[in-house]
Amino acid sequence: MTRFVACGLSVLLCGSLLAFGDASASRDARALLTESQGRIRATKAVRYQSRTTSQGVLAQRFPTMSSKVTMQRSPAGQGSLYAEVEVTPKDATPPYRVEMVSDAGRIVVVNHTQRTYDDKPYAEGVTYLKNTMSTRIDDFIAAEPYVEDLRSGTLTYVGTAAVDDVTCHIIETSFAGRPGKFRWFIGKDDLLPRGYDIVSLTPVGDSTIQLRLSGLEVDPELPEKRFALSAPDGYRKLESAPPPPPVANGKRFLEPGTPAPDFTLKTADGKDVALKDLRGKVVLLDFWATWCGPCRMVMPRIQKLYEKYQDKPVAVFGVSTWERGPSPDPGGYMKRNKYTYPTLVNGDAVASAYMVNGIPTFYLIGPDGNILMAFSGVSEEQERQLEARIDAVLKELAAGPQAAGRQP
Numbered sequence: 001m002t003r004f005v006a007c008g009l010s011v012l013l014c015g016s017l018l019a020f021g022d023a024s025a026s027r028d029a030r031a032l033l034t035e036s037q038g039r040i041r042a043t044k045a046v047r048y049q050s051r052t053t054s055q056g057v058l059a060q061r062f063p064t065m066s067s068k069v070t071m072q073r074s075p076a077g078q079g080s081l082y083a084e085v086e087v088t089p090k091d092a093t094p095p096y097r098v099e100m101v102s103d104a105g106r107i108v109v110v111n112h113t114q115r116t117y118d119d120k121p122y123a124e125g126v127t128y129l130k131n132t133m134s135t136r137i138d139d140f141i142a143a144e145p146y147v148e149d150l151r152s153g154t155l156t157y158v159g160t161a162a163v164d165d166v167t168c169h170i171i172e173t174s175f176a177g178r179p180g181k182f183r184w185f186i187g188k189d190d191l192l193p194r195g196y197d198i199v200s201l202t203p204v205g206d207s208t209i210q211l212r213l214s215g216l217e218v219d220p221e222l223p224e225k226r227f228a229l230s231a232p233d234g235y236r237k238l239e240s241a242p243p244p245p246p247v248a249n250g251k252r253f254l255e256p257g258t259p260a261p262d263f264t265l266k267t268a269d270g271k272d273v274a275l276k277d278l279r280g281k282v283v284l285l286d287f288w289a290t291w292c293g294p295c296r297m298v299m300p301r302i303q304k305l306y307e308k309y310q311d312k313p314v315a316v317f318g319v320s321t322w323e324r325g326p327s328p329d330p331g332g333y334m335k336r337n338k339y340t341y342p343t344l345v346n347g348d349a350v351a352s353a354y355m356v357n358g359i360p361t362f363y364l365i366g367p368d369g370n371i372l373m374a375f376s377g378v379s380e381e382q383e384r385q386l387e388a389r390i391d392a393v394l395k396e397l398a399a400g401p402q403a404a405g406r407q408p
Helices: 031-043 124-130 147-152 293-307 330-336 348-353 380-399
Strands: 047-055 064-074 077-088 096-103 106-111 115-119 152-161 168-176 181-187 194-201 207-219 264-266 271-276 282-288 316-322 359-367 371-376
Touching: 031 147, 031 152, 031 168, 031 181, 096 124, 106 124, 106 380, 115 124, 168 194, 282 293, 282 380, 293 316, 293 380, 316 330, 359 380, 371 380
Parallel strands: 282 316
Antiparallel strands: 047 064, 047 207, 064 077, 077 096, 096 106, 106 115, 152 168, 168 181, 181 194, 194 207, 264 271, 282 359, 359 371
């Protein structure tokens, strides 16, 4: 299972939640994880419930998620997955429930809250799995469990803790060049995983993403069609979102210092906005969609930036792109959640011009119309750098028009 610690999904272990056992007992962490790998390979299927929670600087963004998961290993490679996930966002969005299966090269998702379904080849639907990765342990069906930990991690035995009344070994993994650590909770008796913590430390504070399993069953009897889902009556099939444009010349973003592509789009309330009319201002573009969980996570921070710079020569815009369904309503979403910065609609062509390959993606444009910086995903460190860059450009603007927009 690949884990992206630096993207901001992280963990700060709290004494109130974990009662570590005596870590002084010398244990071979690598040998324990290798033996656990063998135990996983010996299973045919597992079934469990999971709960994912957050603390620290992500606590107000990252949703609480509860899941019922069934997984079946396959000698041919990646196994089969069924998951029922209930997501409780931290903003004003109501909770929603989805079911998904991954089997035989296809991914099917049924959203019971929105009454929609989607059926895609694995390569096209894998985003669904990535968006719910923190609700399950994919190593149960991986061809090589713990591959990243055992190949490139530095492993340390930390101690023991109880998960669902099961005493677990705690094995900590750190990776060269990555901030933070990863902690596995491995059942002491059966050596099967019961959860994990992803640990990341950032200049703006620590965060916690914790996954805990309960009711783990090994090799349960499974219904014949456990890994099949059909569209319930009255559910609407989702239209395919426009595919992301290919990465040009191996580059992920437009180069800093180059002119930002001009565009004219309408706001959600029908007003025209042309980039060329914003010369002399710092412009922040946030490419997003109403269905995108990480986009929603970062929106409170964009709102704070908008409020901070509201009386400065700074223009902040959401750019709604890759929306799904016949009648998406990004403006309605903004109003329901009390976001007051403007959002531009029908931004697919602009996203293509800006080489947007995933959302959220952010572009900061200088007063001279040239690109200052770009990044994608949820990253506290990148957001800190973004704010610092805006402050620096405003300082240059105050010093004189020739200073603004220079590269540091």
